[in-house]
Amino acid sequence: MGYHFLLSINRMNSEVLRNTLLHTERWTLAATGLPLAREPRVAAERRRWVHHHSRPHSHAEVMMAIRGRTVYGLAGHFVPVRPGTVIFFRPLEPHQNGYPRNEPSIEHLWFSLMRDHFTARLVCTQKGRVHSSLLANGPLPCSCPEWVFQPAKPNDPCWLAFHLRLLTMTLAQGLLENPTPARPLLRAPDQSVHAIIRSIQRHLEQTAGKGDSLESVARIAGYSPFHFHRLFHRHTGCRLHDFINRCRLMRVRAREAEGWTQRAIAEELGFASPQSFSCWRRRFL
Numbered sequence: 001m002g003y004h005f006l007l008s009i010n011r012m013n014s015e016v017l018r019n020t021l022l023h024t025e026r027w028t029l030a031a032t033g034l035p036l037a038r039e040p041r042v043a044a045e046r047r048r049w050v051h052h053h054s055r056p057h058s059h060a061e062v063m064m065a066i067r068g069r070t071v072y073g074l075a076g077h078f079v080p081v082r083p084g085t086v087i088f089f090r091p092l093e094p095h096q097n098g099y100p101r102n103e104p105s106i107e108h109l110w111f112s113l114m115r116d117h118f119t120a121r122l123v124c125t126q127k128g129r130v131h132s133s134l135l136a137n138g139p140l141p142c143s144c145p146e147w148v149f150q151p152a153k154p155n156d157p158c159w160l161a162f163h164l165r166l167l168t169m170t171l172a173q174g175l176l177e178n179p180t181p182a183r184p185l186l187r188a189p190d191q192s193v194h195a196i197i198r199s200i201q202r203h204l205e206q207t208a209g210k211g212d213s214l215e216s217v218a219r220i221a222g223y224s225p226f227h228f229h230r231l232f233h234r235h236t237g238c239r240l241h242d243f244i245n246r247c248r249l250m251r252v253r254a255r256e257a258e259g260w261t262q263r264a265i266a267e268e269l270g271f272a273s274p275q276s277f278s279c280w281r282r283r284f285l
Contacts, residue, residue: 144167
């Protein structure tokens, strides 16, 4: 299936990680639209930190806690996190970005999702430092369901819980069963890198750049921003910023042909105001 694994087989097969992935009956699901457990008491300092370190992005994510206990900020609330907690983050849903320096020692497995591509990373905190290791990078085990990319709706919580559990099981299965040996991602074959870049291009064409940045796109591609910027330019012949503007221009022309107002177009593209959209439009149209 074209995955590239960066962790050793021994670590990937660690009992704690495997048991957390395999024992679905121990999972506790959290997402907007699901009843939240009673919100834990959170110190004022932590609340301030989360307030200043929350941001949305255009891709969906699933986080599974492997070790340690903490809380995590989701859409203005705090979710208690223990081994087996699974949190689903919808596209453009504000949530905590990273971990504070006083975070206890934890291990969290992060899946970043696009419609035809995903990455899996193991994030560990220890003594105030955060370490991130890429586990897998490649096509999804099956087509990602459309509800993953839609704004939160008042769905039946049982429906959402069932489909979120099914999605997480699919991701876990793809991560555990793929036999591809460990291989440095930066040495991956050109055709594999090109497939990842093409997935990113399709993603940007779908979002028209709303909620996207070099950091967020590099994260779902599985690279550092520096390396991703170089690879994107090498495989496309243009800079990421230029490609995003090209996608925006295509969306603007399509919406204008459909009779949309400038205010509605500005809102869809994520501009802070119609005035900022007008400035951008004069520059690029």
